[in-house]
Amino acid sequence: MAKGFFSIARHTCTGFLLFCIGSALSADPQQGIAMYGDPALPQDFVSLPYANPDAPKGGRIVMGEVGSFDSINPHILKGTVPWQLASLGYESLMGRSWDEPFTLYGLLAESIEVGPNREWAEFTLRPEAAFSDGSPVTIEDVMWSYTTLGTKGHPRYAGTWSMVKTMEQTGPRSVRFTFNVEDRELALIIGMRPILKKAQWEGRDFAASGIDMIPIGTSPYVIDSFEAGRYVSLKRNPDYWGRDLPFMAGQANLDEIRMEFYGDSQVMFEAFKAGQLNSLRENNAEKWDRQYNFPAVERGDVVKSVIPHQRPSGMTGFVMNTRRDVFKDWRVRDAMIHAFNFEFINETMTGGRQPRITSYFSNSVLGMDAGPATGRVAELLAPYSDQLLPGAMEGYSLPVGDGSLRNRANLHKAMDLMEQAGWRIEQGRMVSGDGRPFAFNILLPQGMTEEQSVIDLYIRALERMGITPTVTTIDPAQFQERTNQYDFDMTYYRRGLSLSPGNEQKLYWGAQGVTEPGSRNLMGMNSPAAEGLIDVLLNARDRDDFVAATKALDRVLTTGRYVIPIYQWNVSRIAHVKELKFPDRLPIYGDWSGWHPDVWWYED
Template sequence: MRSDYFSLKGLSSAISALAVSAQIGAAEPQHGIAMYGDPQLPPDFVSLPYANPDAPTGGRIVTGEVGGFDSLNPHIPKGSVPWQLRFLAYESLMGRNYDEPFALYGLLAESIEVGPDRDWAEFVLREEARFSDGSSVTVEDVMWSYETLGTVGHPRYHGMWDKIASVEQTGERSIRFTFSEEDRELALLVGMRPILQKAQWEGKDFAESGVTEIPISSAEYVIDDFEPGRFVSLRRNPDYWGKDVPFMRGQGNLDEIRMEFFGDGTAMFEAFKAGVLNSNREFNADDWDNRYDFPAIDSGDVVKSVLPHERPSGITGFVMNTRNEAFSDWRVRDAMLHAFNFEFINETMTGSKQPRITSYYSNSVLGMRDGPAEGRVRELLEPFADELLPGALDGYELPVSDGTERNRANIRQAIALMEEAGYTITDGQMMTPEGEPFTFEIVLSQGSAENEAIIDLFTQSLERMGISPTVTTIDSAQYKERTNNYDFDMTYYRRGLSLSPGNEQMLYWGCDGVEAPGTRNWMGMCSPAAEAMIDTILNSRSREEFLAATRALDRVLTTGRYVIPIYQWNISRVAHVKELKYPEELPIYGDWIGWQPDVWWWEEE
């Protein structure tokens, strides 16, 4: 047996063979792992419950995206990348079952073994695992992937790397990760990082790669063709190594997955109507009812599927950057929430058919409850009472307008909040406490006519308060650069949240993100209460404690008044050609990562 050791951040990873053997004897390899309790699927499961193991292969799916891309590497901060590549073109040690809140099953790894307190996790690679060029996936590839991603990769990978004390090869195909701090989720997260081929990057700068390097990976799809900013085509690998792995049965059925890119949403929808695209998600309920009246719908060649789910709403809306003086005062942010006439905007944009997001975890069991905080939720929050904003302990609801365009009562309240923060209106213009005209910049990415229309209605409301913001619309590359560096006052913001929040919450809302570029903490919040709630989430030993901590976190986030929320999508609307099929049984996450196109198939009628 060959053992390779390397140290991380100066910590020794050398552990004697005797100690390793003793620890191994105290644990047992498993086919899967769950955040709480045991995984639902037995060791001999045939496929994921929402996959069809008998699905035919063939056909293609063609979807559209607004914007462009200049990179094929989704694992670094540099460049704009088709977001799907991160999930379609790479595999990890384990794969996620989206019919459970958080459970993983063997993919590249045939088993996982953890310590009694989950202070370490050991994986055994499948002997048959191969990259698309036919070479074996080795422990060396795994070690290189984790170190590379954790040091020069995208910031989303850095947090976990900082919590790994050591990585060691414990057998020809086995690798152990030992963690430097108590965090029960790490045993799962460490199984979810993409595994890259070390040999491909020998002598190359991984952090600077763009479209010149087509990734070699172990996934069932490989990039077949692309044109920067125009399209990417992935083809199913006929020699894919993992087609008989239980986790993969019924997945990867389509021969081609193609993504076309467009300058705006109107052009993309016209391409769908013309048959250039054969699947399209619709986010506007009014458009779903009124725009899908073209001949292919009437003939039945295109069908409309409505798909429910049980996941949290997440947060979608317009985020305010508290790093900048304009929105550093919560009362100014509260004024923006009052000035944003959601009821009128919703009627204008969707015919009032879309419910509003009421909190970050609304539409789920994890969402904050109405009224004052009670029980364990209150116990968790009370030590931070002095820092919490109004409503966190006593109860909070978003401002509601009367639905008229003038929104008089809420505008009066917004002006009062601005006055309380030291602002005044002079000659019809809102002035800062320093006597300067108050304005701010709203940055939008090109191609979203809906966002531009919403902001137009919002700025009309602000004008009634003597505020005239600057609206800047830029291309996707510039937009990514500016948002990565938090160079905006307000911008469109969307964060999907799961039924099992964990370490990613620190990347979203943690204090490190105030200065570190490329995090998802676009609002620039730094809340000891939020970080304490995240820590409790990560170390909960019971479902009850986990629920309380998440509901408490939801209160901190929502009453922080960082985002002006808009619609929630508690159902998904997907229009697609009739030949594209999906299983009748939907996962609890519904139309989510790992569903379309993963378990879809093509079937001629």
């Protein structure tokens, strides 16, 4: 979208007259906005319900990450960035409460106003809003940030930007976005873009930046020091502009947030045991039960906290790239799922302690129901009945093995599916009709020792089918580049999903991602049914229709057989020193971005 496409209304009498006329037809400015209904918190709320406004300030948290990084700019496609920087280092016009499915409250903006049908959204900046260098945040900074992110930033910003018809200044501290599509979520999404300082980027190529410059934001934390690939340290800004906001009460309590990077998970675990880290998430339930009994735990110096949540399982497993001929046929993908001996792998890796993901939205009210589609879900799927894969309408569940190493029944079914797809066994090898071997590569980033072990077990089963895939392990930066370009056959995949799926679903599953690099559509799915259902959930006027559309979408995604699902994490397991505390009141999203370490504190 060209910059010249956007108009900036000048501070003239005509502009303010138009603004006043428009305001008369809209809702009054509000402190917050919810996707459905009204925000849960009153106008005079003291803090977010899961934050402790009396939490002391001070101390530090040191967390571990497996992998590396070669950039500290989380807003562009180039480079690998510590994932926490996007949320810890920057703020947006509105901030999200993780105790509601999708509700925003004013952060840099003191209010939001929307049109009768949310066809536009207008934000008014707080007069005290400032960057970490003390300079004020202006409407010019806001408009530059949206234009730059939408045209030069990471592709995740482009989708929303393409749905903005105009962006105009409507007052000394106000900006209005008018949308070119009917999409009620856009009024919320548009308020969640990071705001950067325009002056810092004059004469610089925004898309080419990496570690040569630290982008200036407005958040409570600034990058104090870092060493590419080794660590990054953020320090709390004592002059943070928003420290007295109710939304920030009980947040940003720690003086330092530090991320240390390690070559693999076992080395990271040993570093935690040695006291080099003071907080560590553990994804393996068996390891949690059997290996977290070292002296610091027994003395009570390290605490094991289990954090429940109500959010969807999302999808974790091994994704098949349908852009490659080897995985275009759904029957081949189904065969790969049948060959994956989950029950045996789960017993081997976790002692059978972790349940399997059963669908993309499992573990939540948005997950597809067992059995045939009924009611509104069936109505929404009906227009696409000739495109849907088996199971979408009549019901689908993942194959279940007998728990043994041989997994005979499922391997027999896998062989039948491969035969239906035109493959056969010849001299012990799976080949096509013209004798071409069935071959594919599994791409993994270095350091994923547990995932590598899972793949080793999987390959043993595939070998019994006459299939021997190759495994390529590369450094995280190369892995990021290759997955951005969809240069893989099969790879590790993890996609978190919220209780309020919206426009990001197009980035995850939309047809544009089949060819556009940098999307989250790693499987390369091109499904009119998925896109149509996403449109329905985006424009649902009530929660019942929204839930039905999501359940229908879950059926399309799951029966697409794009991913071999592994475990779900229906709780989070965090080991931490006893001095690190968090409130007893947990948000419905549990351990999610915006909770750890945002509302934690250090107490001697």
